[in-house]
Amino acid sequence: MILSARINTYGQDLLRRHGERVHKIALDAGFTCPNRDGTKGRGGCSFCNNISFSPDADTRLGLAAQIAKARRAIARRTRARKFIAYFQAYTNTYAKVEALEALYLEALKEPDMVGLAVGTRPDCVSSEVLDLLDRYRDQGLEVWLELGLQSSFDKTLERVNRGHTFAEYRTTALAARQRGIAVCTHLIVGLPGETEEHCHATLDAVLETGVDGLKLHPLHIVKHTLLAHQWRKGEYAPLSREGYIAMAANLIERTPENIVYHRVTATASRDVLLAPAWCAEKWSLLNGIEIKLRKRGARQGTRAGTPFVNEELNHVA
Numbered sequence: 001m002i003l004s005a006r007i008n009t010y011g012q013d014l015l016r017r018h019g020e021r022v023h024k025i026a027l028d029a030g031f032t033c034p035n036r037d038g039t040k041g042r043g044g045c046s047f048c049n050n051i052s053f054s055p056d057a058d059t060r061l062g063l064a065a066q067i068a069k070a071r072r073a074i075a076r077r078t079r080a081r082k083f084i085a086y087f088q089a090y091t092n093t094y095a096k097v098e099a100l101e102a103l104y105l106e107a108l109k110e111p112d113m114v115g116l117a118v119g120t121r122p123d124c125v126s127s128e129v130l131d132l133l134d135r136y137r138d139q140g141l142e143v144w145l146e147l148g149l150q151s152s153f154d155k156t157l158e159r160v161n162r163g164h165t166f167a168e169y170r171t172t173a174l175a176a177r178q179r180g181i182a183v184c185t186h187l188i189v190g191l192p193g194e195t196e197e198h199c200h201a202t203l204d205a206v207l208e209t210g211v212d213g214l215k216l217h218p219l220h221i222v223k224h225t226l227l228a229h230q231w232r233k234g235e236y237a238p239l240s241r242e243g244y245i246a247m248a249a250n251l252i253e254r255t256p257e258n259i260v261y262h263r264v265t266a267t268a269s270r271d272v273l274l275a276p277a278w279c280a281e282k283w284s285l286l287n288g289i290e291i292k293l294r295k296r297g298a299r300q301g302t303r304a305g306t307p308f309v310n311e312e313l314n315h316v317a
């Protein structure tokens, strides 16, 4: 399977631009989230159990120790010698800018760190934070602002208790890109009440706003979430594996080639995952997406700029 033959993957993009493999190190800097502590809301997004998003990071360790541990683990698997500090867990801009600067610098002072990726909510990015990220970019570092949008439909955002709107996402994405900061937007496929048409409308809205990277994520049900409760009561049914693969392939085909896919699926560890079971099998899913595109003779951008039509009706794949 050569996914990068069909998709503009972040790994290949880094390889092209840095001339060698660069690996992301997921970090937990001990942030919280305004959608949990009452500032924006309580209880968080209905699907959120942050352990499922960043299982490798260990908040009991300081940042330097987390980086050292990840570096050792990566060395066993790849030959990457350069890294990007990925502030992943919870809302990584949720602090005063001085505190953020101290944390980001702690990671960036590592000699093999070539950049920074900051995952956050669209309504939690002040102009001071953007200025700070812009300064790192000016220094030649690789800088990504990763914005969790999930859907462009405010009705859906409300339904899953996101606590922000699409307009807030748009304002932040525009402000970041105006400064030249690369934006990677996270989208979830299979949200309650949404069909495939909603996912394509969200993709169109994100493309129209302007974006540099995307992450696709099938909605999975993990322990200790409101979604788990809704699923148990029969109020939510997850996507099938084949359904996700077809939908991901359709979204990828409609994405212009220049946009970098940082991820086309996501997995959860078996100890927190309730359903669907296929969400624990990352490589099988990636294979499935690659095979789907290959059988169609398609790749990222094949149908960019065209309206969405359900390809499963047109292809025998």
Ligand code: SF4
Residues within 6 Å of the ligand: 033, 034, 035, 036, 043, 044, 045, 048, 049, 050, 089, 090, 091, 121, 148, 162
């Ligand atoms: S998904 Fe992100 S914004 Fe939502 S509750 Fe979890 S950490 Fe907060």
